[in-house]
Amino acid sequence: MDEISGHPDSDHDHKHQAVPSDLALRVKALESLLVEKGLVDPAALDALIDTYQHKVGPGNGARVVARAWVDPAYRERLLTHADAAIAELGYGGMQGEHMVVVENTPKVHNLVVCTLCSCYPWAVLGLPPVWYKSAPYRSRAVIDPRGVLREFGLELAEDVEVRVWDSTADLRYLVLPERPAGTERLSEAELAGLVSRDAMVGVGKVMLAEKGAAA
């Protein structure tokens, strides 16, 4: 559910797949030492990894967005008291302790970045993708947001205001994307299925997938 269909970079190989083998060995040796010293519990490491691989991810944020689309009172609470509104759906906690939700409209487009490191709303989106943490995105999102969005296949009209949120403090940002036309008959769960991670970071829009199109 994180894909932008037709993204120009969607098929190329990634240099981060070429990991030096000694790095994997070094981390293994470090873990063994820390376990032997009683500094870490390997079962706790398993539980942390399992949480972010299987339990906490962009599906959380997608359910928040879908609820806001179908329930105007919830949308209002989400935009004014994000922490409490997100907690209503059972989400929150680590790297989502202080949430701000910013709403896209036909005249305002929001984009989230952390220029100083990799701050990201884990509680609703899970761990950030590599591109979000990378130098190309972090360096250019603030100086050339329209160029960055163009790289993601999104061309914004001149009369749309772009607001970039550089999340360098403890507030974490979630974009509430526009609900696409033609979705009036969809259920809340079906709507959540349309909401991509990228739309909630602000580098994409939510699209109604064409019939038969690849995910």
Added chain:
Amino acid sequence: MNSVHDMGGMHGMGPIEWEKNEPVFHASWEGRAFALSLAMGLWRKWTLDGLRHQIERIPAADYLRMFYYEKWVAALVELMVTAGLASRNELESGVPALGSPKLNPPLTAEKVPEMISKGAPASRNLPATPRFQPGQRVRARNINPIGHTRLPRYARGKLGTIHLDHGVFVFPDTNAHLLGEHPQRVYSVRFAARELWGDQASPRDAVYIDMWDEYLEAA
């Protein structure tokens, strides 16, 4: 510190590499490195701000070359050595020092769900009179500390407008160095894109940055 981590506004970093169906971790070592860093944080010998600063201190050329979680591991090793949790000898040999006691990890698997669901709020329920009100014009101070700061270089000296008052939060510039929390107000400040970047920017666009009270002066 003015290192390469503070990269907002830089050119020359190349195209954005978006990956289809990106996994949460690209290899198992990434997950282990991520989890080791979180679990070791529970010894409370350093702060999250301190971890960020340790990553910033990686030499700039290495910072740009290294994998994301490779930087976490490098920072973790330095923090552990400084805190006395492990020695360089132990880290190089992979063997605990002779006679060193076996400890009890503060984070067990049973405690993980609570750790994640509670998080670690950086807000503090303390009174701090706001110096600024929404709508007020402010200038980001021109500071260049050698230590940790969350005031990006591209905003220093620039004029902005207070958008919101977020309340009181721990101050990373001191908390990173274990010099106290110094809780203070954090404001969302709106900077017009043209104030930051000149006429090449759209007259409509803006960058919002959350700024601690000490980063701002009245304009």
